[in-house]
Amino acid sequence: MRITFILPTVNMSGGIRVISIYAKALEGMGHTVTLVSPPKKKYSFKEQLKSLVRGNGWLIQSKPISHLDSLDLNHHIIEKWRPIVESDVPDADVIIATWWETAEWVINLPDSKGAKVYFIQHHEIHPYLPFERCKATYQLPMHKIVIAKWLKEIMSNDYFDSKTDLVPNSVDHEHFFSPIRAKQNVPTVGFLYSHSSYKGVDITLKVIDKLREQFAELRVITFGSVKPEDPTELDGRIEFHYSPAQDTIRDIYSECDVWITASKTEGFNLPAMEAMACRTPVASTKAGWPDEAITNGLNGVLVNVDDINALANGVATILSLTNDEWKKMSENAHETTKNSTWDSSAKLFEAALNNACMRACHNEISGHCIKGTINE
Numbered sequence: 001m002r003i004t005f006i007l008p009t010v011n012m013s014g015g016i017r018v019i020s021i022y023a024k025a026l027e028g029m030g031h032t033v034t035l036v037s038p039p040k041k042k043y044s045f046k047e048q049l050k051s052l053v054r055g056n057g058w059l060i061q062s063k064p065i066s067h068l069d070s071l072d073l074n075h076h077i078i079e080k081w082r083p084i085v086e087s088d089v090p091d092a093d094v095i096i097a098t099w100w101e102t103a104e105w106v107i108n109l110p111d112s113k114g115a116k117v118y119f120i121q122h123h124e125i126h127p128y129l130p131f132e133r134c135k136a137t138y139q140l141p142m143h144k145i146v147i148a149k150w151l152k153e154i155m156s157n158d159y160f161d162s163k164t165d166l167v168p169n170s171v172d173h174e175h176f177f178s179p180i181r182a183k184q185n186v187p188t189v190g191f192l193y194s195h196s197s198y199k200g201v202d203i204t205l206k207v208i209d210k211l212r213e214q215f216a217e218l219r220v221i222t223f224g225s226v227k228p229e230d231p232t233e234l235d236g237r238i239e240f241h242y243s244p245a246q247d248t249i250r251d252i253y254s255e256c257d258v259w260i261t262a263s264k265t266e267g268f269n270l271p272a273m274e275a276m277a278c279r280t281p282v283a284s285t286k287a288g289w290p291d292e293a294i295t296n297g298l299n300g301v302l303v304n305v306d307d308i309n310a311l312a313n314g315v316a317t318i319l320s321l322t323n324d325e326w327k328k329m330s331e332n333a334h335e336t337t338k339n340s341t342w343d344s345s346a347k348l349f350e351a352a353l354n355n356a357c358m359r360a361c362h363n364e365i366s367g368h369c370i371k372g373t374i375n376e
Contacts, residue, residue, distance in 0.1 A: 001031045001032070001092075001093040001094055001353065001357070001370070002031070002032045002034075002090070002091070002092035002093045002094070002114070003026055003031050003032065003033050003034070003092060003093065003094045003095075003096065003114075003353065004033075004034045004035070004036065004089055004090060004092045004094070004095045004096065004113065004114060005019060005023055005033070005034070005035045005036070005096045005098060005119075006036055006037070006084050006089070006095065006096065006097055006098060006102045006105060006106050007019065007035055007036065007037035007098050007099070007102065008037065008038070008098070008099045008101060008102060009037060009038055009039060009040050009041070009064055009081070010037050010064050010066035010067075010068055010075075010077075011064055011065070011066050011225065012065060012066060012067060012225035012243055013225065014268075014270050014271075015098070015099075015121045015122075015267070016066050016067050016068070017067040017270075018121065018147070018169060018270070019035075019098055019119070020066070020067040020068050020071055020073070021172075021342055021346070022345075022346060022349050023035060023068075023071070023073055024071050024073060025342065025343070025346035025349075026346065026349070026350060027073065029346070029350060031350075032092075033073060033074065034074045034075075034076065034089075034090055034092070035068065035073060035074065035075040035076070036075075036076050036078070036084055036088055036089055037075070037076075037077055037078070037084075038077070038078050038080070038081040038082060038084065039063070039064065039077050039078070039079075039080065039081055040062075040064055040081065041081040042081070047059065063077075064077075076088070083104070083105045084102070084105045084106075084109075085105075085109075086109055086110060086113070089109060089113050090113075091112045091113060091114075091368075092113055092114035092368075093114050093115065093357060093368065093370050094114040094115050094117055094353050094356055094357060094367075095109065095113045095114035095115070095116055095117065095367065096117040096118075096119050096353075097116070097117065097118045097119065097137075097142065098119050098121075099124070100124045100129070100133070100134045100137045103118050103137040103140055103142065104133070104137060106118075106142070107140050107141075107142065107366060111366065111367050111368045112368055113367070113368070114367050114368050115143065115353075115356040115357045115359070115360035115365065115366075115367035115368055115369070115370075116140075116141070116142040116143070116356070116360075116365055116366045116367040117142060117143045117144075117145060117352075117353065117356045118137070118138075118140065118142040118143070118144045118145070119145045120138075120144055120145065120146045120147070120151055120155070120267075121146075121147050121267040121268065122151075122265075122266075122267030123138075123151060123154055123265075123267075126198065138155065138158075138159045138161075139159055140366075141364075141365050141366045142365055142366060142367075143163070143165070143352070143355060143356035143359055143360075143365050144161055144163075144164040144165070145164070145165045145166075145167050145349065145352045146164055146165070146166055146167070147166075147167060147168060147169050147267060147268045148166075148168065148169075148267060148268050148288060148289055148292070149166065149292055150288070150291070150292075151164075151166075151267065152164050152166045163355075163359070163364075165348070165351075165352035165355060166348075167345055167348040167349045167352055168268075168289075168340070168345060168348075169268045169270055169273065169289070169345065170273075170340040170341050170342045170344065170345040171270075171273050171274055171277045171337050171340050171341075171342075172342055173277060173341065175246045175247070175250060176246075176249075176250050176253065176274045176277040176278055177250070177277060177278060178250070178253070178254040178277075178278040178279045178280075178334075180279070180327065180330075180331070181254070181279065181327075181330070182323045182326070182327060183257050183321070183323055183326045183327075184219070184255065184256075184257050186217050186218075186219050187215045187217065187218050187219065187257055187319045188218075188219040188220075188221065188255055188256050188257050188258075189208070189211070189218065189219070189220055189221075189256055189257065189258045189259070189260055189315060189319075190220070190221040190222060190223075190252055190253065190255070190256040190258075190259050190260070190275070190280075191204045191220075191222050191259070191260045191261065191262075192222065192223065192224060192261065192271045193222045193223065193224030193226070193228070193234070193240065194224055194226065195226050195229065197264075198263060198264045198265050198266075199262075199263050199264075200261070200262030200263045200264050200285065200305075200306075201262070203262035203285075203306060203308055203311070204260050204261075204262045205233075205234075206308050206312075207260060207262065207308055207311050207312045207315065208220055208238075208260075210308070210309075210312040211312055211315060211316060211319075214316055215316075215319060219239070220237060220238045220239065221238075221239045221241070221252050221255060221256060222234070222238060222239070222240055222241070223240070223241035223242070223243075223244050223248075223249060223252055224240075224241075224242065224243075225242075225243050227240075227242055228240070249274070250274075250278055253274060253275045253277075253278035253280050254278045254279070254280065256275070256280050257280070257281075257318065257319055257326065258280065258281055258282070258283050258300075258315050258318045258319060259271070259272065259275035259276075259280045259281070259282045259283070260282075260283050260284075260311070260315060261282065261283070261284045261285065261287075261290065262284075262285050262311060263284075263285055263287040263288065263305075264285070264287065264305050264306065265287050265288070265305075266287040266288025266289070266290075267288060268288050268289045269284070269287065269288040269289050269290055270289075272284055272288075272289060272290050272293075273289060273293075273337055273340070275333075276293075276299065276300075276333040276334060276336050276337045277334065277337040278334075279330040279331070279333060279334045280330065280333060281299060281300040281301075281318050281326075281329045281330060281332075281333045282294060282299070282300040282301075282333065283300055283301040283303075283311060283314045283315045283318060284300065284301070284302055284303075285302075285303055285304065285305045285306075285307070285311065286302055286303070286304060286305060287305060290302060293336050294336075296314075297329075298329070298332050299329060299332040299333040299335075299336050300318070300329070300333060301314030301315070301317065301318060302314075357369065357370050
């Protein structure tokens with residue numbers, strides 16, 4: 001198949017990473033893969049002024065850095081930020097929107113660009129986004145692929161689409177692994193740093209404050225693809241790693257006794273899965289994949305969203321386990337992810353694209369139908 005992914009401005013986010021994995025895997029399966037995206041928007045005067053006031057100088061427009069950079073994929077970045085249009089995109093068998101805004105672009109492209117697919121990694125109904133426009137994209141005549149059970153349920157219950165394909169995220173066991181180990185000599189916790197308010201970093205920091213009352217020597221490690229805007233947000237006792245290499249991320253997970261995630265909502269939460277693959281129990285709110293995968297006391301702790309006390313108590317319980325008890329929970333965390341692989345997910349993704357082509361042939365969705373190549 002000729003497959004085109006339409007992306008927003010690329011970056012080091014988990015969503016772009018997942019797309020890069022599937023694009024490379026599909027190419028490896030013999031498909032022709034093209035990715036098209038706009039560059040960064042030009043900085044506004046307000047943004048430039050804000051930078052100057054903070055002493056960071058005049059912002060220089062640079063090429064976006066992303067997970068696509070080292071993969072030798074056919075990635076075309078158009079000349080300036082604007083909607084993707086017909087002339088930007090090759091004719092293909094399948095065209096995939098990857099974000100609510102790209103769905104608006106894709107639906108307006110001619111059918112020659114391919115059977116139209118919407119790869120949904122979150123329910124993008126956030127206060128900082130145009131609610132009605134985002135909601136409308138989930139009602140477009142496109143074949144939907146989602147990454148988690150809760151998203152499949154929303155597409156069915158809220159948008160009456162029962163033909164959505166579920167392709168769960170996976171973990172790369174060649175990158176994320178750890179030998180059997182004991183607890184750290186110094187109690188150690190980790191978390192993902194983000195500017196996104198729904199990631200609950202503010203909650204995590206409050207949890208850490210509570211934990212320090214009980215564990216005076218607590219070690220805290222975090223990493224992220226962005227730096228704190230306020231240098232006082234992370235105190236001097238928190239070790240911050242900016243855009244670390246995959247091997248370093250593995251080491252961070254493996255140095256933790258507990259991985260904390262306090263998200264208010266999540267599409268999936270890949271770091272939680274990766275931490276478990278590195279034999280680290282996870283203490284999480286009921287959001288995304290952890291809500292499906294964690295059993296309290298078995299492989300981690302699961303609490304309600306925004307419940308600071310419950311999350312702090314859950315982390316403290318894990319940190320207070322004996323070595324043998326912790327090693328058992330660590331092993332259970334590892335077992336939770338053992339059978340999850342990107343190879344199996346990529347095959348499901350390919351099958352979902354075939355489903356889209358079949359549905360286009362039956363006029364169930366918009367886009368080009370590949371006659372004679374799909375089992376109708």
